[in-house]
Amino acid sequence: MSVHLASVRDRACLIVHGPDRPGIVAAVSALITRNGGNIVALDQYTDDPEGGRFFQRVEFHRPGLAAASEEIEADLAKTLTPLGMEWQLTDQSIPKRMAILASTSDHCLLELLWRHRRGELPVTIPMVISNHTNVAEDVRSFGIPFFHVPSQGPDKSEAEARILELLGGNVDFVVLARYMQIISEDFLDQVGVPVINIHHSFLPAFIGAAPYRKAKERGVKLIGATSHYVTKDLDEGPIIEQDVARVDHAMTAHDLQARGAYVERAVLSRAVQWHAQDRVIRHGNHTIVFP
Known part of the structure; x- marks a missing residue:
């Protein structure tokens, strides 16, 4: 034990x-x-x-x-x-089963796997699912099963059906660790467990591709991250945790992205820990969090 x-x-x-x-x-x-x-x-x-x-x-x-x-x-x-x-x-002695969905960015994924191995997250991780294979060896080095489910083209129904097949009855919640696919309303209806996402800003700023380039172009002085529950309304679900980091004019878009990755890892880890410890109560479109 x-x-x-x-x-x-x-x-x-x-x-x-x-x-x-x-x-x-x-x-x-x-x-x-x-x-x-x-x-x-x-x-x-x-x-x-x-x-x-x-x-x-x-x-x-x-x-x-x-x-x-x-x-x-x-x-x-x-x-x-x-x-x-x-x-x-x-x-509380029964850890929640947490599946992770990821894409090519590995910083949030590896942070969760590392914290889990250190015993900092009261969860088990029955699987990691990704639409790419570049993180496969890293995941397996933690002793976690890895599944590759490609998702190409506008029709994601086949990929979502396969993911639902893998998740069905095996998990208590799902974490999108920079999983760069839009989750359909039908998927959310069928998965039957909470889904937690990490977003690279204070919502709804800089939605879409190249967010840190857009932030650099706007001359922002703060960058942040938001972790929230996923709903059918894109990036508008109840917020669990947020944080910011100060940046300045001399930093490049790459610098902003590196600083942002650090904030994303911390915010997502806290959100996952609080959810796993039953510290988050959802009420309408907001949350009460007892950290």
Whole structure:
């Protein structure tokens, strides 16, 4: 067992969200206590204490969690459903299965593989899928299965069908590590798990090809990266994490790209870690993140 999994053994994460009202925190705390749990971390947020929405993330330790989970879930349904709350209970010792889709750029892909090997990301990686083969040997050197699924021409349906076949029932979420293909609405409907993307700017600036050349031409002083969930609306899904780096007039487009790659790696890694740890709650087209 890895150091990470040992540290979260018998630890559950409970996500609760719904209409705000008095007594929710007390109800959740009492529920955990009567089920033999001990709260070890708690974050909460309300967007308006009078008629707003309430969001809470609680971690608790409960010896013999796996055997008790069914009973705890039944108590959650009995307690929280009458309050109009939605909830999700996860065992933190079970890492989420993360598939990675990549193209020719390898900086985000290798960052995720490296962090995973170091035990910094609480995930397993059952596969990396790419529409090119240049990253195949690097991926395999990490002991991760690599699949090449070409995607050429305007019709991507055959490639998407093959990717869905590989992913089906094998992953809990998908990361687009600079996967340079537009994901169709039909693919998102069928994949059935969250998809996380990394974008090379503060959205929606510099959309399309050669973003850093466009940034250089505009004389920008800051470049950034945005990680977000993928929706049918291109690059407009709920944002998980963003960051920036300062640049100046003397830097070339290549310099900007190198600086941007560093920001992209960091932003995507944080977004993936927070999602894997159940620290992100989606609400409409935005997120509540408890880092």
